[in-house]
Amino acid sequence: MKKLISLITFAFTMFAVQTSALATSSHTVKKGETFWTIAKNYGVPVNHLMTANNTKHDQIWPGQTVKIPTNSISLEERKLLARLVEAEAKGEPYAGKVAVATVVLNRVESDIFPNTIKGVVYDKHQFTPVSNGEINKPASAESTRAVNEAVAFHGKGSGSLYFYNPKKTSNQWLRSKKVTVRIGEHIFAK
Missing domain, CATH: 1.10.10.2520 (Cell wall hydrolase SleB, domain 1)
Structure with missing residues (x-):
């Protein structure tokens, strides 16, 4: 029962994080992050993320602000x-x-x-x-x-x-x- 409650709590937290992430229009890059990890966290296609930031290369730096495109999947x-x-x-x-x-x-x-x-x-x-x-x-x-x-x-x-x-x-x-x-x-x- 304890595992089930932990799993439900984790799942709820994941959905809550997604909801708040989707409402954000920008993200400050942390050490170790890539366009790929940011795209996964916000649930947006990586190519849309790169397009929103007007780049074709995958280099980003800690402290850099990247735009997060609106997610079309509810x-x-x-x-x-x-x-x-x-x-x-x-x-x-x-x-x-x-x-x-x-x-x-x-x-x-x-x-x-x-x-x-x-x-x-x-x-x-x-x-x-x-x-x-x-x-x-x-x-x-x-x-x-x-x-x-x-x-x-x-x-x-x-x-x-x-x-x-x-x-x-x-x-x-x-x-x-x-x-x-x-x-x-x-x-x-x-």
Whole structure:
């Protein structure tokens, strides 16, 4: 019970930090920070962060002030995406969790899927956790971190639009898609 309370407290703190971070329009760089770590902390794509700061190089210095672009992904959408990641990739490596979140973000950008995270997640017959109710269970702190990393990484991956566990599906259409990467038990494809 003590672990559960600690986990809930940690998750609440993560979401509270995200909320306050999203409201901030600038950040003072601390020693050891990079555009990548700042993007993950604020949950914004690293390329948007660099664009907002009018730079193509990744050098920043402690004490420097960087502009934080407005985040287009709401806290509600992040929570939904984290719950999907938890349900779809529980027991998978952290990289697999990031990749599952990335698939959803790629689908939002694609012309063949709905253009919102909620629309993609609840798109009919796409994700088993929606049909079996697992989507309603809370996300772990790791799944929440994976979502932030996927957002920060967005636009820099291989464009995966699908993932599946070959031990759990015989869908030939899905298996015919070009494989982009295999992580844990999942195959990612486009």
